[in-house]
Amino acid sequence: MLIENMSMAIHAIKSNKMRSFLTMLGIIIGIGSVIAIVSVGDSMRNVFKDAYKDVGVNRAIILVSWEVEDFRYSDYFDRDELDRVKEVFRDKIEYIDTNSSADAEAVNRLKKVKFDFQGVDYNFTDVQPQNIIYGRFINEADVKKAANHVVLEDKGAVKLFGTADCVGRTFRMTVDKDTQEYTVVGVYHKDLSPMAAMLLGNGQNQAGFIPDTVVSKKGGRFRVLNVYVRDGVNMKEFQPMITRYVAKIKGRKESEIMVNTVKDEMGSMDTTLSAMSAAVGGIAAISLLVGGIGIMNIMMVSVTERTREIGIRKALGARTKDIMIQFLTESALMSACGGIIGIILGVAIVMIGGAVLKTAVIVRPSVVVLAVGFSGMVGIFFGLYPASKAAKADPIEALRYE
Incomplete structure (x- = not known):
């Protein structure tokens, strides 16, 4: 059943390549921005750490x-x-x-x-x-x-x-x-x-x-x-x-005696950079919300366009949950594809920047995995309403739809 739903989702995305790409663009930009910003923040923290080594951490x-x-x-x-x-x-x-x-x-x-x-x-x-x-x-x-x-x-x-x-x-x-x-x-x-x-x-x-x-x-x-x-x-x-x-x-x-240590300064700087990275990353993540709304919008259009298809599937015995899973799979796949492209884009930007500045860059695997998972969850969350609407469609009315 999963393979069948995946196959139908891929077919639907291929049928409207440009529309699907534009829909994924919000996710691509959001995930790419988050990956790039978090990686830049981690890389900057590493640069400061190396700089403090020149001063002496002890x-x-x-x-x-x-x-x-x-x-x-x-x-x-x-x-x-x-x-x-x-x-x-x-x-x-x-x-x-x-x-x-x-x-x-x-x-x-x-x-x-x-x-x-x-x-x-x-x-x-x-x-x-x-x-x-x-x-x-x-x-x-x-x-x-x-x-x-x-x-x-x-x-x-x-x-x-x-x-x-x-x-x-x-x-x-x-x-x-x-x-x-x-x-x-x-x-x-x-x-x-x-x-x-x-x-x-x-x-x-x-x-x-x-x-x-x-x-x-x-x-x-x-x-x-x-x-x-x-x-x-x-x-x-x-x-x-x-x-x-x-x-x-x-x-x-x-x-009245001051003892300032480099470790204290490192801790303060690391905390500041972490907070800034999290804040800017959070702002960038807002674009994921925009991307999710875009997915919801296009899935609503897709449900409307495929009303007759829904009616035929229901008439042939498809259950409500089958229809719902079909559209959820499509929205999740579209979002996950956007997330993967966004990750590649974000990592590429960071790597190019590191090469230009001759600075080692840090891309945490945990952030990449979290980004892919989050993008998939965005697709599922914003695909719930369109999928639910499709699943609840009356098959008689759906078959009459032109």
């Missing part, structure tokens, strides 16, 4: 809140306090630095290139490995001596020297109103997709690393402690511990 920023009414100079950290934190939490902290940076213009003869230098300690690569292609990274001697040594990203090196292989070459730069010669000790390469680069907001400046002792001079103070905890350390347990200790050495209340 990272925390510790500082005395700006919101305290009596903020004082001693609320800034000094090197001794950094070393004390490092020693007290040596079993939990993998890496710590001053989170210092320098936005400066590098000058090599007539060439001038703006750089954003990140101040780091010698073991920074333990928590954030770098792809060094020439030379070396900042070492312990560079940090202890506050040596004017830098590691440049290859793109910046090419702009400044015309080549990435520039280890040993020097340039002038002003850091904290102090103009000196700096020497390139290493060059690294970083692969970023266009999407990731856009999200990270690299801007016009080039990137590089410099000893943090050069940026935050030996006797100077700094605003925050930049901490990477060891693998396996529970960040939720670590936060109150470091908060209590910093509050103690600063003579502050625990509520």
Whole structure:
């Protein structure tokens, strides 16, 4: 019986190809939009996840809140306090630095290139490995001596020297109103997709690393402690511990100490993107309702056109439920076909976009299965009334219909 109904449904759809396609168009657009939007949302979440990996998912920023009414100079950290934190939490902290940076213009003869230098300690690569292609990274001697040594990203090196292989070459730069010669000790390469680069907001400046002792001079103070905890350390347990200790050495209340973690930011961003994806996907799903109404409308027309056929089938012994199942099968098949085409269209759009932006895309199989099932349910739901009308038709009146 099912095969017979499927055969009749396919025949009916083929008999009116253009009308059937236009009817399915609402479902195609709706399903395609939902698949594309959900996939884009998932892909964006994955891009942000990768971007946060570059920042460090086990990272925390510790500082005395700006919101305290009596903020004082001693609320800034000094090197001794950094070393004390490092020693007290040596079993939990993998890496710590001053989170210092320098936005400066590098000058090599007539060439001038703006750089954003990140101040780091010698073991920074333990928590954030770098792809060094020439030379070396900042070492312990560079940090202890506050040596004017830098590691440049290859793109910046090419702009400044015309080549990435520039280890040993020097340039002038002003850091904290102090103009000196700096020497390139290493060059690294970083692969970023266009999407990731856009999200990270690299801007016009080039990137590089410099000893943090050069940026935050030996006797100077700094605003925050930049901490990477060891693998396996529970960040939720670590936060109150470091908060209590910093509050103690600063003579502050625990509520006045801020500990911002990358995991918290990731969670907030993931929640925001999920909510946005769901909201936009919900709006796109409204077109499914429009598509369902279109199916109902065309099925009503089909019932009217085939009134005589209904009468003949009933006269030959077809039961009410047989007629109803026949038209429900047709509406469900039409909707499911539209859903399948919509899925192919949505996935194609996402894949093409990912290829253009050189970004990995995520298409969840569960969403695809749900979309097909939902499109079929739309067909059944909106086909119920036309099918019921066809099933209840009086065979005598149906046979008289011209």
